[in-house]
Amino acid sequence: MSKFRKENKKGAPGVNTSSLPDIVFMLLFFFMVATTTKESDPTVDVQRPQGVSATDLTPYKQRSEIDFLYIGEPRNKKRAADFKLGHALFLDNVAQPQPGDLYSTNSVADWKLDKMNTKPSNMNEPISNVITCIKADEGVPTILIFDIRDALQDIDALKIAYAVEDKSAF
Amino acid sequence: MAKRDIPEINAGSMADIAFLLLIFFLVTTTMEKDTAYIRYIPKKIDIPQPPPDIENRNIFEIRANAANRLMIRGEIIENPDDISDRVLEFYRINRSLSGEQTKSLIQNESYKGYEFPFYSRVTLDQIVKEIDKNEKDLERAEADEEEDFVVFYLDLLTKWQKKEQAIKMLKEKELVEIHPQAHIRVVVQQETEYKLFAKIHSEIQEALIELRDEAAMKYFGESYAKMSKRLDQDKEDKKGDGKKIRAIDVLFPESIIEVKPKG
Structure with missing residues (x-):
């Protein structure tokens, strides 16, 4: 008879999982704080050109002082022929317009004014201070950029931004 | 044949592994930022003017x-x-x-x-003099109700006031301007x-x-x-x-x- 009996019946004790919710909440809060939502998924392909010393737009996004428009080749290649120079404009929150209107400078002005009307009520910057950020594909002919500029000039939306991928951060 | 107990796997270190992974990803992820060059479109002029020389x-x-x-x-x-x-x-x-x-x-x-391009140098005294002069011009234009002149002098006045601010901030004797x-x-x-x-x-x-x-x-x-x-981050500019x-x-x-x- 031995004094020490092997306790082989007990096995490993169960893991205490009561702190699991804490971990999950921590993760949840992290992502809640760190994410900025994408306005919408564009229907055009945009490969941004590279640049250095660009301005970070995050603070403007947080204050809703910026609107994005996309310009590039349409994802649906068959429709490319419908647009000026084969590049389509994508304006978020616009009901799918007719192919003819989709690339038209009139729709830019209407879209921008509509955007201004749906801003949160605590945002009281005049239209000339609200940035319009043009996210254009590398291959876009610049005349299209200038068409957009003209449309914005007509409605006094005078602050624009040319989106690039900032490679100086690395 | 006797049924044997399957021993329970010790999962106590699982939390450690999960934390390690979490911290690794926290450190290594960079979120794609929106970056751009901010530019200003000139205001539209109704009456086309000949370009200045x-x-x-x-x-x-x-x-x-x-x-x-x-x-x-x-x-x-x-x-x-x-x-x-x-x-x-x-x-x-x-x-x-x-x-x-x-x-x-x-x-x-x-x-x-x-x-x-060459640079010009102005002193604070000269700037103050210009501001005085423009203020008087502005008053006169307002009295005469000549709107074009009011806009013109107001523009000029703000420009000189900016210079005054600048020279005071920089604490220089002369403001060197392109x-x-x-x-x-x-x-x-x-x-x-x-x-x-x-x-x-x-x-x-x-x-x-x-x-x-x-x-x-x-x-x-x-x-x-x-x-x-x-x-950019602090609008109130504390x-x-x-x-x-x-x-x-x-x-x-x-x-x-x-x-x-x-x-």
Whole structure:
């Protein structure tokens, strides 16, 4: 008879999982704080050109002082022929317009004014201070950029931004 | 055959592994940021006016053609990375000249900086005098109800007030200012790719930030980029960056003209 009996019946004790919710909440809060939502998924392909010393737009996004428009080749290649120079404009929150209107400078002005009307009520910057950020594909002919500029000039939306991928951060 | 108990796996270290993974991803992820060059479209003018006469020396013209080739001030450039150096040269070459040197060299065609913008120097007394004069002009225009003049003098007045602010912030005897007409002109053609257009803006921005950073370090001991980022994030400007940034902007104004390609 031995004094020490092997306790082989007990096995490993169960893991205490009561702190699991804490971990999950921590993760949840992290992502809640760190994410900025994408306005919408564009229907055009945009490969941004590279640049250095660009301005970070995050603070403007947080204050809703910026609107994005996309310009590039349409994802649906068959429709490319419908647009000026084969590049389509994508304006978020616009009901799918007719192919003819989709690339038209009139729709830019209407879209921008509509955007201004749906801003949160605590945002009281005049239209000339609200940035319009043009996210254009590398291959876009610049005349299209200038068409957009003209449309914005007509409605006094005078602050624009040319989106690039900032490679100086690395 | 006797049924054997399957031993329970010890999962106690699972939490450690999960934490390790979590921390690894926390550290390594970079979230894609939206970055861009902010530019201003000039206000629309209802009555077309003839373009003012601008001396060649005050224009820094960057041309890009339909085949995406570059030309700076009439000279073909192969490498677009050279643009920023040329912009720096444009701003810097005549900046360190004293008042007398400027007067003598401005007519001297053999001087190497002849084809570049010259700088003017004003003292605080001169600025204050100009402000007084403009205030009187403004009052007179308001009394006569001549709206065009009111707008004109108001513009002028704010310009001089900015200079006053700047010279006080910089604590300099003289404010060294580039010729008011000196500007960078971007001329593209319809088919020029956006990639090159963005590259041009990238190079201009790089040069401007370098100039401004240098001045900001000299006067305020902090980089311009850092101050402007802080100002972007804090609209109320608790740290007083706005004044500093406006002072630097007076020294190195961002005057870029983008010319619409003719169709």
